[in-house]
Amino acid sequence: MTVRVGVIGAGMIGQDHIRRLTEVVTGATVTAVTDIDAERAAEVAARVGATALPTGTDLIDSPVVDAVLVTSWGPTHAEHVLNAVAAGKPVFCEKPLATSAEDCLRVVEAERAHGRRLVQVGFMRRFDxxxxxxxxxxxxxxxxxxxxxxxxxxxxxxxxxxxxxxxxxxxxxxxxxxxxxxxxxxxxxxxxxxxxxxxxxxxxxxxxxxxxxxxxxxxxxxxxxxxxxxxxxxxxxxxxxxxxxxxxxxxxxxxxxxxxxxxxxxxxxWKGRFVDAFDTEFREWIASVEAAVEPTGPSAWDGYAATVITDAAVRSLDSxxxxxxxxxxxxxxxxxxxx
Amino acid sequence: MTVRVGVIGAGMIGQDHIRRLTEVVTGATVTAVTDIDAERAAEVAARVGATALPTGTDLIDSPVVDAVLVTSWGPTHAEHVLNAVAAGKPVFCEKPLATSAEDCLRVVEAERAHGRRLVQVGFMRRFDxxxxxxxxxxxxxxxxxxxxxxxxxxxxxxxxxxxxxxxxxxxxxxxxxxxxxxxxxxxxxxxxxxxxxxxxxxxxxxxxxxxxxxxxxxxxxxxxxxxxxxxxxxxxxxxxxxxxxxxxxxxxxxxxxxxxxxxxxxxxxWKGRFVDAFDTEFREWIASVEAAVEPTGPSAWDGYAATVITDAAVRSLDSxxxxxxxxxxxxxxxxxxxx
Amino acid sequence: MTVRVGVIGAGMIGQDHIRRLTEVVTGATVTAVTDIDAERAAEVAARVGATALPTGTDLIDSPVVDAVLVTSWGPTHAEHVLNAVAAGKPVFCEKPLATSAEDCLRVVEAERAHGRRLVQVGFMRRFDxxxxxxxxxxxxxxxxxxxxxxxxxxxxxxxxxxxxxxxxxxxxxxxxxxxxxxxxxxxxxxxxxxxxxxxxxxxxxxxxxxxxxxxxxxxxxxxxxxxxxxxxxxxxxxxxxxxxxxxxxxxxxxxxxxxxxxxxxxxxxWKGRFVDAFDTEFREWIASVEAAVEPTGPSAWDGYAATVITDAAVRSLDSxxxxxxxxxxxxxxxxxxxx
Amino acid sequence: MTVRVGVIGAGMIGQDHIRRLTEVVTGATVTAVTDIDAERAAEVAARVGATALPTGTDLIDSPVVDAVLVTSWGPTHAEHVLNAVAAGKPVFCEKPLATSAEDCLRVVEAERAHGRRLVQVGFMRRFDxxxxxxxxxxxxxxxxxxxxxxxxxxxxxxxxxxxxxxxxxxxxxxxxxxxxxxxxxxxxxxxxxxxxxxxxxxxxxxxxxxxxxxxxxxxxxxxxxxxxxxxxxxxxxxxxxxxxxxxxxxxxxxxxxxxxxxxxxxxxxWKGRFVDAFDTEFREWIASVEAAVEPTGPSAWDGYAATVITDAAVRSLDSxxxxxxxxxxxxxxxxxxxx
Structure with missing residues (x-):
């Protein structure tokens, strides 16, 4: 009944979400952690009784991981999300979904091919x-x-x-x-x-x-x-x-x-301002994973749209x-x- | 058409009301001033082109005074108000109407005998x-x-x-x-x-x-x-x-x-907080005098009631x-x- | 590491707290339930995978119960709390601690004899x-x-x-x-x-x-x-x-x-107004049980004081x-x- | 000492300002009124004991007029203001100063030639x-x-x-x-x-x-x-x-x-929202006239600027x-x- 979450990226945000999944949200347990810094992964994993794994792929494929949380460096997001979709596992990706519209579209296409929403992107305001x-x-x-x-x-x-x-x-x-x-x-x-x-x-x-x-x-x-x-x-x-x-x-x-x-x-x-929104975001995500239903939070499409609109704003600024x-x-x- | 006001008491409050009647409220002019300090009366009167008179009685009886404003020392209020009522002239008395319930009642009785309300007491909150x-x-x-x-x-x-x-x-x-x-x-x-x-x-x-x-x-x-x-x-x-x-x-x-x-x-x-209330209080009083109707502000009875209730509060404090x-x-x- | 809570009283409040301990607060699990209505106890227990036990004493003595939550009918509170103290187990008692000052004092005396605070009383405002x-x-x-x-x-x-x-x-x-x-x-x-x-x-x-x-x-x-x-x-x-x-x-x-x-x-x-306070109240209580420290919430003494003061207010009303x-x-x- | 105001334009706004000058602001009296509708001018003038005059020129030149208030139809504003400046009389002009930037500039030039500010434009927000x-x-x-x-x-x-x-x-x-x-x-x-x-x-x-x-x-x-x-x-x-x-x-x-x-x-x-601002606006204008100093409210230049900026906004809208x-x-x- 408890959702086993694997976390890719054990930096500040990753650790905060691990704390949230461990201490705040019920129904979840963090079972695996990976990070580009293996030592940090090991240390963070040890703190919550999780296994440190060498790579994101290992983590996504791990039998102890029901759902994936991506909180690594932005440019790596798309690849991890694509791998999770390929593995058919629910994946929560901190913003941005990808650093280019093209990469966002690749996720959208992959999910579409899969035929069912697996991806939630970490825009927490909708939960405020x-x-x-x-x-x-x-x-x-x-x-x-x-x-x-x-x-x-x-x-x-x-x-x-x-x-x-x-x-x-x-x-x-x-x-x-x-x-x-x-x-x-x-x-x-x-x-x-x-x-x-x-x-x-x-x-x-x-x-x-x-x-x-x-x-x-x-x-x-x-x-x-x-x-x-x-x-x-x-x-x-x-x-x-x-x-x-x-x-x-x-x-x-x-x-x-x-x-x-x-x-x-x-x-x-922002942490103080949106602490409840973050908690609700993860509570509802875990509930959707547990219920094996599509997540109701921001989708891969929303991640794509945000990137395209952001790109337009940047072009305006540059111009x-x-x-x-x-x-x-x-x-x-x-x-x-x-x- | 302009109401000619005689002011008894040219202290701080008196001077402020003279300013109000002169500079803020239309339809009024201060024509006479008296004060226990004759020099002060003369000085204040001169400032607004009014006549300085030796006593309250002189002022109340003056043919250039249509209405009386009492802003003298509290213990003298009742006597001036009674004289104004006796003269049949509208009178605005700063609080308190009198320093004892008995004196307030004397005013109430005098006004009752006169048969028509002439007295307004200076509680300005009703105008806020x-x-x-x-x-x-x-x-x-x-x-x-x-x-x-x-x-x-x-x-x-x-x-x-x-x-x-x-x-x-x-x-x-x-x-x-x-x-x-x-x-x-x-x-x-x-x-x-x-x-x-x-x-x-x-x-x-x-x-x-x-x-x-x-x-x-x-x-x-x-x-x-x-x-x-x-x-x-x-x-x-x-x-x-x-x-x-x-x-x-x-x-x-x-x-x-x-x-x-x-x-x-x-x-x-309080001056800043209630400045508009004071202005409205005098504007409405002058309007009632000009229209020769009974004032709608706090009455002699309200002045009496306030004194009796205040007395009860003081007795409670003392007890x-x-x-x-x-x-x-x-x-x-x-x-x-x-x- | 997870605190195993036994719940005495499976009425509306009891069920709400069971939901809270199960779905909102991490680190706790409800392992035993008892109620004067055995059928209700069985049904509520089944819902969360807990054991239904016949009496409060059974529950308090159960080896699967680390801490006790008393949400039964007010007149029964004192007895359950006294039993929990006797058993040396942390006990959270919904208000009132007891329905008479005397009974509250019995709890205070028992806890004092025990030498260490075990009781927390359910006044949730302190957590708002x-x-x-x-x-x-x-x-x-x-x-x-x-x-x-x-x-x-x-x-x-x-x-x-x-x-x-x-x-x-x-x-x-x-x-x-x-x-x-x-x-x-x-x-x-x-x-x-x-x-x-x-x-x-x-x-x-x-x-x-x-x-x-x-x-x-x-x-x-x-x-x-x-x-x-x-x-x-x-x-x-x-x-x-x-x-x-x-x-x-x-x-x-x-x-x-x-x-x-x-x-x-x-x-x-009040549920909407104080929902966060209730959650925090239980989160902190569970944390204190887990850490094996005295609870920081309202004590048996606070429960006694509230009763004595309430009694005084009632006497005033009656008089x-x-x-x-x-x-x-x-x-x-x-x-x-x-x- | 009382400022004698002549009012050009006895429509709704004109009548409201006449009421203001007569009943709210001290130190002013309305002595002359003109309007394109002579009957209306006569009626409004009669109400406040003023003289009805046939034209704006007559009013501006009248020896009983110390200061001019222009509240006529917008397209006529500039001419009246120019005449007042030519006569060396203070003039308060309701917005707009003129209906074209060119006409506003003519006023600015005339006032500049006069060498001293005579014009105030009726933007009341500065007095809120x-x-x-x-x-x-x-x-x-x-x-x-x-x-x-x-x-x-x-x-x-x-x-x-x-x-x-x-x-x-x-x-x-x-x-x-x-x-x-x-x-x-x-x-x-x-x-x-x-x-x-x-x-x-x-x-x-x-x-x-x-x-x-x-x-x-x-x-x-x-x-x-x-x-x-x-x-x-x-x-x-x-x-x-x-x-x-x-x-x-x-x-x-x-x-x-x-x-x-x-x-x-x-x-x-807006009348309720800015009633105090309007009162203050006229109180300060009358005070400046009485003191024979330049007005401190919006100037002819401000009237010009508002018109030029408004024109730019209209061009943007049209484009x-x-x-x-x-x-x-x-x-x-x-x-x-x-x-």
């Missing part, structure tokens, strides 16, 4: 209680047909290694996924413009950036990405419809009146702000499309 | 937009029959001259008046209890105090009076009814996110916390009663 | 994120020394079986426990007064009730208990200190603007509103006291 | 308490250098006569003015894009529209204009700076909990969403520029 409430309000007609979405994604600071393109690839990609799901609509164009840059960032970085998206249905989205906003980790989303609007709440926090101010603390990192059309293939029937 | 919205919600049945009211009245600090009894007489008296009006009900008992005193006050002062009131209709009120709360001037009021509750808003203020906090400034004094029954005369027909 | 933030703020000196607490505990409706005394025994008892913990102070007197009753309740019920508590340190608490407030399940708590105040947040919920209103949904029951002194024994050293 | 607080926070460095502004301007509905261009000309023009003032920066480009149109508008109207502005300093602004949003009149503005952000508050309104919701009423029209550069003349020294 606030976004879920927002989707319920929209679906129930509480604001009428959506027309506009205003978003902001702010981090206190980022390290020097964070590049201008990562604003789309690593940061905005979360909104890209959750917006497609919230609106049940496809993004067809992307544009990135750059306001005056904050002086509080490394010189190479364009920060903040503003991204504009348009959907097939004509919804317009503006998304502020500001990764050196200093004051905190702050996620905002407001969907405006024909009859009203719905807005994501700030996390509940005690209000304090002191020293002439009424105030609440702003969260400082100095052109509106870039998203060049997406027709959606296969496996993912609710007609192709 | 928030309290008015709250009354509208209650009156419209938005929360059902009121059952409980929770209040807080907080000041940052008070000077050494502020005594424990003033918590009822000077501070809570505003809630006492506004609650009677909000609930359209009479307060029948008062009790004052004292939590551990804050260390941040002069040693003689019991601060904070908590006051409990019960109305004829069975509504229970708790009122926190905390005049050295340090952080700001903060007025809270929440009325709980059979179907819901209504809560006074905090004053609108910009929200700032910075340094890890989301915050808004808390007001620091160490006994429940003290409010000993109020029957309400005369002039004030909506049956006596 | 909001209350924990509030305690952190207080402990960190963020509001200075506490002086006053304002609380409200509101339910939409209660069934006919809910009696006036249950307002203290079943409802206010949660605030009684969490206030003692928040303030790190003891409640020394209780008083219950009754405003006009809402017309929307069964005729026998006094609702709402207002409870006043005073602590040894001089803190004054007012608690509105209103179990037929109609509009929702609503928990409020505001602690006022020498330098400021801290207020419990409302649960995060999307804001909707539509039809002329800006609004958020109010929760409708028509007298201030009733809480007659509590000296706190033994095992619970941080000096007795 | 919330925007003023926001400017104070920005000026005090509370959020660091501004980088981005997010705005929304929503009306419940508009009549059929409202055209797509009016979204810029009549609606967004308020944000255009207040943003230039808030940021102390100039708008250099405008772009208007159109999401899917709401079904709840007349078929000819593009609603909502989203406007993007860029300033000389590199600040990016997004402004949602949605004039059939159904739910209320709702003005939002959030300025994001290097260190934090500041957000306009919603108007203070009582919170009501009932029927499962916590809610506040949303205002339904289907092109980024249109704002073609503004150099700012003359009279208005703080260097030309």
């Amino acid at each position: 209680a606030g976004y879920r409430q927002m989707k319920e309000v929209i679906t129930a007609g509480g604001i009428g047909t959506p027309l506009i979405v205003h978003c902001a994604h702010r981090n206190p600071t980022v390290p020097e290694a964070y590049t201008s393109r990562m604003a789309a690839q690593d940061t905005a990609v979360h909104e890209i996924d959750v917006l497609r799901w919230l609106l049940d609509d496809e993004i067809v164009s992307a544009q990135v413009v750059t306001p005056r840059a904050t002086s509080k960032r490394f010189a190479h970085l364009k920060d903040p950036q503003i991204m504009y998206f348009e959907t097939a249905g004509g919804v317009r989205v503006d998304l502020e990405v500001f990764v050196n906003c200093q004051y905190g980790y702050d996620i905002q989303c407001e969907t405006v419809g024909e009859d009203g609007l719905v807005r994501l709440p700030d996390p509940a926090a005690v209000g304090v009146r002191a020293a002439g101010r009424h105030g609440t603390a702003v969260q400082q990192d 100095g702000g052109a509106v870039v059309t998203v060049d997406m293939k027709p959606r296969p029937a496996l993912y609710g499309g007609t192709a | 937009a928030g309290y008015r919205q709250m009354k509208e919600v209650i009156t419209a049945g938005g929360i059902g029959t009121p059952l409980i009211v929770h209040c807080a009245h907080r000041n940052p600090t008070v000077p050494e001259a502020y005594t424990s009894r003033m918590a009822a007489q000077d501070t809570a008296v505003h809630e006492i008046d506004v609650l009677r009006w909000l609930l359209d009900d009479e307060i029948v008992s008062a009790q004052v209890v004292t939590p551990r005193a804050t260390s941040k006050r002069f040693a003689h002062l019991k601060d904070p105090q908590i006051m409990y009131f019960e109305t004829a209709g069975g509504v229970r009120v708790d009122l926190e009076v905390f005049v050295n709360c340090q952080y700001g001037y903060d007025i809270q009021c929440e009325t709980v009814g059979e179907d819901g509750l209504v809560r006074l808003p905090d004053p609108a203020a910009v929200g700032v996110r910075a340094a890890g906090r989301h915050g808004t400034a808390v007001q620091q004094d 160490g916390g006994a429940v003290v029954t409010v000993d109020m005369k029957p309400r005369p027909a002039l004030y909506g009663g049956t006596a | 994120a909001g209350y924990r933030q509030m305690k952190e703020v207080i402990t960190a000196g963020g509001i200075g020394t506490p002086l006053i607490v304002h609380c409200a505990h509101r339910n939409p409706t209660v069934p006919e079986a809910y009696t006036s005394r249950m307002a203290a025994q079943d409802t206010a008892v949660h605030e009684i426990d969490v206030l003692r913990w928040l303030l790190d102070d003891e409640i020394v007197s209780a008083q219950v007064v009754t405003p006009r009753a809402t017309s929307k309740r069964f005729a026998h019920l006094k609702d709402p009730q207002i409870m006043y508590f005073e602590t040894a340190g001089g803190v004054r608490v007012d608690l509105e208990v209103f179990v037929n407030c109609q509009y929702g399940y609503d928990i409020q708590c505001e602690t006022v200190g020498e330098d400021g105040l801290v207020r419990l947040p409302d649960p995060a919920a999307v804001g909707v603007r539509a039809a002329g209103r800006h609004g958020t949904a109010v929760q409708q029951d 028509g509103g007298a201030v009733v002194t809480v007659d509590m024994k000296p706190r033994p050293a095992l619970y941080g006291g000096t007795a | 308490a919330g925007y003023r607080q926001m400017k104070e926070v920005i000026t005090a460095g509370g959020i660091g250098t501004p980088l981005i502004v997010h705005c929304a301007h929503r009306n419940p509905t508009v009549p059929e006569a409202y055209t797509s261009r009016m979204a810029a000309q009549d609606t967004a023009v308020h944000e255009i003015d207040v943003l230039r003032w808030l940021l102390d920066d100039e708008i250099v480009s405008a772009q208007v894009v159109t999401p899917r149109a709401t079904s709840k508008r007349f078929a000819h109207l593009k609603d909502p529209q989203i406007m993007y502005f860029e300033t000389a300093g590199g600040v990016r602004v997004d402004l949602e204009v949605f004039v059939n949003c159904q739910y209320g009149y709702d003005i939002q503005c959030e300025t994001v700076g290097e260190d934090g952000l500041v957000r306009l508050p919603d108007p203070a309104a009582v919170g009501v909990r009932a029927a499962g919701r916590h809610g506040t009423a949303v205002q339904q029209d 289907g969403g092109a980024v249109v550069t704002v073609d503004m003349k150099p700012r003359p020294a009279l208005y703080g520029g260097t030309a």
Whole structure:
């Protein structure tokens, strides 16, 4: 009854998910671990009583592994996922599904050939209680047909290694996924413009950036990405419809009146902000594996779409702000499309 | 067409109201000023082109005075108001109407004999937009029959001259008046209890105090009076009814996110908090004088009631916390009663 | 490594906790179940692969039971807990610990004789994120020394079986426990007064009730208990200190603007409001059992104190509103006291 | 000492300002009125004891007129303002200053030739308490250098006569003015894009529209204009700076909990939302006239700038969403520029 998970990639994220599968989520056990650093794999595996295996292939093929979790370096994701699909095993792949649209498509094609969804991609916002409430309000007609979405994604600071393109690839990609799901609509164009840059960032970085998206249905989205906003980790989303609007709440926090101010603390990192979403994401994934049903989370197609849209945003950024059309293939029937 | 106002008492409050009548409220002009300090009267009068007169009686009898504003020392209020009533002139008296219930009753009796309301007492909360919205919600049945009211009245600090009894007489008296009006009900008992005193006050002062009131209709009120709360001037009021509750808003203020906090400034004094209420109070009073109709603000009876209830609260404080029954005369027909 | 839990009482609460231990909390397994209704015990046990046992004694003595969860009928709690202590097994007892102060004291004495804490009582508010933030703020000196607490505990409706005394025994008892913990102070007197009753309740019920508590340190608490407030399940708590105040947040919920209103949904029951608190409560309890350390949650002494204070509140209610002194024994050293 | 105001245009807005000057603002009297409809002029004049005059020229030249208020039909504004400047009289002109940039420039040139500011244009947002607080926070460095502004301007509905261009000309023009003032920066480009149109508008109207502005300093602004949003009149503005952000508050309104919701009423029209701003606007204008100093409100230059920027937005709308550069003349020294 317990799902035996093999983990490929035992870095920071991998270890956090191992902790989650071991200490937070019931019904799962981590039985195998592999990592490019064999010593690290051995150490992490030992901690939870799992076996350290030399390669991803070994792990995927292992008889003690019912389901695979891919948290290795991004460029290796596609290969591991393809191998898992080939082995017919459910696989949870941390974002990105692959580092190129082509590789994402290879996964989509493989899964399609398999005939059944095996892949879930790690976009956790869909599991956040606030976004879920927002989707319920929209679906129930509480604001009428959506027309506009205003978003902001702010981090206190980022390290020097964070590049201008990562604003789309690593940061905005979360909104890209959750917006497609919230609106049940496809993004067809992307544009990135750059306001005056904050002086509080490394010189190479364009920060903040503003991204504009348009959907097939004509919804317009503006998304502020500001990764050196200093004051905190702050996620905002407001969907405006024909009859009203719905807005994501700030996390509940005690209000304090002191020293002439009424105030609440702003969260400082995404881990705190989305801890419950991560837990729910894995709880529901494990439940789907245990029930031997297709996962309900973001699909390989969603992983592909996020990559294609992100690519368009990057091209816009590189071009100095052109509106870039998203060049997406027709959606296969496996993912609710007609192709 | 312009109402000519004579002002008795040219101290801080008097000067502020003169400014209000001169610079803020239309339809009024200050034509006469008197003060126990003749020099001050002369100076203040000169500033606004008014005549300085030697005594309150002179001012009340002056042919250039249509209406009288009493802002002198509390113990002199009753006499000036009685003289104004005797002269048949509208009179606005800053709180208290008189310093004893007996003196308040003398005014009530005089006005009753006169046969028509001439007196308005300066309780400004009834003119605050928030309290008015709250009354509208209650009156419209938005929360059902009121059952409980929770209040807080907080000041940052008070000077050494502020005594424990003033918590009822000077501070809570505003809630006492506004609650009677909000609930359209009479307060029948008062009790004052004292939590551990804050260390941040002069040693003689019991601060904070908590006051409990019960109305004829069975509504229970708790009122926190905390005049050295340090952080700001903060007025809270929440009325709980059979179907819901209504809560006074905090004053609108910009929200700032910075340094890890989301915050808004808390007001620091009553002048800022109630400036609009004061302006509206005088605008409506002047309008009633101009229209030669009875004032709609707090009446001499309300001034009497506030004093009797305040007296009960002070007796409770002095007794160490006994429940003290409010000993109020029957309400005369002039004030909506049956006596 | 997995804690084997035996559950005494397989009613609604028992089943919910079994679900929690099985599906939500890791590190635990339910191995034995007993219930006064043997058929129900068998059925519930079968669902989770546990053994149904005839009696609580059998269960406590069973070699497959590491720790005991008591969720049976209140009057049976004390006996089961005493047996568990006698057996030297950790025991989690849903509130109340016992239905009389005397019986609570028997547990305290037994545990004291045992020399080490084995008992945790099921007051879940201490595990709520909001209350924990509030305690952190207080402990960190963020509001200075506490002086006053304002609380409200509101339910939409209660069934006919809910009696006036249950307002203290079943409802206010949660605030009684969490206030003692928040303030790190003891409640020394209780008083219950009754405003006009809402017309929307069964005729026998006094609702709402207002409870006043005073602590040894001089803190004054007012608690509105209103179990037929109609509009929702609503928990409020505001602690006022020498330098400021801290207020419990409302649960995060999307804001909707539509039809002329800006609004958020109010929760409708305690299960939704405190679901995370319950999960955390059991997660921490299981962790303490696994680590073989004393539990950090509410102790037998806290269970005793809650009962004694609740008794005082009931006596006040019965007396028509007298201030009733809480007659509590000296706190033994095992619970941080000096007795 | 009282400022004698002559009013050109006795329509709805004119009458409202006459009421304001007569009943709300002290220190002013309306002494002359003219209107294209002589009968209406006579009637409105009679109501406040003013003289009805046949033409704007007569009114401007009248010896009983110290200052001129222009509230006539937009296309006539420029001529009246030019005449007032020629007469050396202070003139308050409702927006727009003129219906073309050329005509605005004629006013600017005339005033420049006069050598001293006589003209104030009726953009009232600069007098709103919330925007003023926001400017104070920005000026005090509370959020660091501004980088981005997010705005929304929503009306419940508009009549059929409202055209797509009016979204810029009549609606967004308020944000255009207040943003230039808030940021102390100039708008250099405008772009208007159109999401899917709401079904709840007349078929000819593009609603909502989203406007993007860029300033000389590199600040990016997004402004949602949605004039059939159904739910209320709702003005939002959030300025994001290097260190934090500041957000306009919603108007203070009582919170009501009932029927499962916590809610506040949303205002339904701009008159209620900005009534205090209008009052303050006229109070400060009259004070400047009385003191014979230059007005501190929006200048002829601001009126020109608003028109040029609005024109750019309209060109963008007409073009289907092109980024249109704002073609503004150099700012003359009279208005703080260097030309």
